Amino acid sequence: MSHPTRTSSFAAGARDTLPMMIGAAPFGIIFGTLVASGPLAAWQGQLMSMSVFAGSSQFIAIGLVAAHAGMLVIWFTTFIVNLRHMLYAATLLPHVAHLNARWRLALGFLLTDETFAVMNGYYRRHPDAPLGHWYFLGSGLSMYINWQLWTLVGLLFGAVFPQLQTLGLDFAMVATFIAIVVPQLNNMPRFAAALAAGICAWVFRDLPYKLGLLSAVLAGVTVGISLLHWRAKGDVEREGAA
Amino acid sequence: MSYTWMIIGMALVTAFIKAAIFMLGDRIVFPPLLKEALSFVPVTVLTAIIVPMVLAPHGGGMELTWRNPQLVASIAAVAACAVTRRQLLIIVVGLGVFFGWQLGVLG
Numbered sequence: 001m002s003h004p005t006r007t008s009s010f011a012a013g014a015r016d017t018l019p020m021m022i023g024a025a026p027f028g029i030i031f032g033t034l035v036a037s038g039p040l041a042a043w044q045g046q047l048m049s050m051s052v053f054a055g056s057s058q059f060i061a062i063g064l065v066a067a068h069a070g071m072l073v074i075w076f077t078t079f080i081v082n083l084r085h086m087l088y089a090a091t092l093l094p095h096v097a098h099l100n101a102r103w104r105l106a107l108g109f110l111l112t113d114e115t116f117a118v119m120n121g122y123y124r125r126h127p128d129a130p131l132g133h134w135y136f137l138g139s140g141l142s143m144y145i146n147w148q149l150w151t152l153v154g155l156l157f158g159a160v161f162p163q164l165q166t167l168g169l170d171f172a173m174v175a176t177f178i179a180i181v182v183p184q185l186n187n188m189p190r191f192a193a194a195l196a197a198g199i200c201a202w203v204f205r206d207l208p209y210k211l212g213l214l215s216a217v218l219a220g221v222t223v224g225i226s227l228l229h230w231r232a233k234g235d236v237e238r239e240g241a242a
Numbered sequence: 243m244s245y246t247w248m249i250i251g252m253a254l255v256t257a258f259i260k261a262a263i264f265m266l267g268d269r270i271v272f273p274p275l276l277k278e279a280l281s282f283v284p285v286t287v288l289t290a291i292i293v294p295m296v297l298a299p300h301g302g303g304m305e306l307t308w309r310n311p312q313l314v315a316s317i318a319a320v321a322a323c324a325v326t327r328r329q330l331l332i333i334v335v336g337l338g339v340f341f342g343w344q345l346g347v348l349g
Binding site for chain 2: 023026039040041044047048051052053054056057060061063065071074075077078079080081082083084085086087089090092093096097101104105107108109111171172173174175176177178179180181182183184185189190193194196197198199200201202205212213216217220221224225228
C-alpha cells in the first residue's frame with residue numbers, strides 16, 4: 001500500500017531521503033568552503049547551489065575556475081558531467097509521463113543521484129502509486145533545502161578561516177572524488193577506463209582550455225566500451241565452443 | 243560578473259539535461275551504445291581531474307615521493323576505500339593523513 005494522502009506521500013519521500021541528506025552534508029560544507037577560499041563571491045556560491053543543484057559539476061566548476069579554464073569549457077564540462085541525469089530521467093519517465101508540464105519540469109530540476117536512487121527503489125515497490133509524484137517532490141525538495149543549508153554553513157565556515165585553502169583544503173575534493181570513484185572500479189572495463197583517463201589526463205595536462213581533461217574522458221570511455229564489447233564477444237565465443 | 247554568467251550558463255545547461263527527457267516524454271529512444279558510454283562518464287571525469295592534482299600538486303613535474311602529502315594521503319584514501327565503503331570515513335581518513343603528514347612528518 002502506498003501513502004494515502006499528498007502530505008503523507010510527501011513526508012515519506014522526505015523521510016526516506018534522510019540518509020542521503022546526511023551523506024550530502026559534508027559535500028555541501030566542503031563546496032561552500034572551497035568557494036569561500038576561491039575567487040567566487042559567497043553569494044555566487046549560494047547562487048550556484050540554488051540554480052545548478054548538481055554537486056559533482058559544482059565541484060568540477062570550482063576546480064576549473066581555479067585552473068583558469070574558459071567559460072565554454074566549464075559549460076561543456078557541466079554538460080558532460082551531468083549527462084547521466086538523462087539516463088536517470090529516462091528510467092523514471094514511465095512514472096511521471098502522465099503529469100502536467102509544470103510537475104515534470106519541477107521534478108526534472110530536482111533530480112539528483114540521491115533522489116534517483118530513492119525514487120528507483122520506491123517505484124520498484126509501488127509501480128502504480130497514484131501519489132508517487134508527491135513522494136518524488138518530498139525527496140527532491142528536502143534534498144534541495146539540505147544542499148542550500150550545508151552550502152551556507154561551508155560558506156560561513158570558509159569565510160571565518162580563509163587560510164584553509166593555503167593549508168591545502170582542496171585535497172578535500174581529491175579525497176571526495178576518491179571516495180566516489182574507487183568503489184565503482186569493481187569491474188575490469190570501468191577500472192581500465194579510469195586508468196586510461198588518468199594516464200591521458202597526465203600526459204595531456206598542459207593542453208589549453210582543459211582539452212587534456214576532455215580527451216582523457218574520451219579515451220577512458222572508448223577503452224571502457226571496447227573492453228565491455230570485447231568481453232561480451234569472448235563470452236559468446238566460449239559458449240559457442242562449449 | 244563573468245562568474246555570474248558562468249553560473250547562469252551552468253544552471254541552464256543542467257536544467258535542460260535534467261528536464262528535457264521528462265518534458266519530451268516517450269518520444270526519445272536512447273541508443274544502447276550511448277547508454278554504455280554515459281555509464282563510464284563519472285569514473286573517467288573524476289579520475290582525470292584528480293590524477294594531475296595528486297601527481298603534481300605544484301603544477302610542475304611529477305612528485306613521486308614520500309614528501310608529497312597529496313600522494314601519500316590519496317594512497318591512504320584508496321586503502322580506506324578497499325577496507326570500507328563509507329564515503330565520509332574515507333574522506334576523514336584522507337584528510338587526516340593529509341594534514342597529519344604535512345604537519346607531523348614534513349612539519
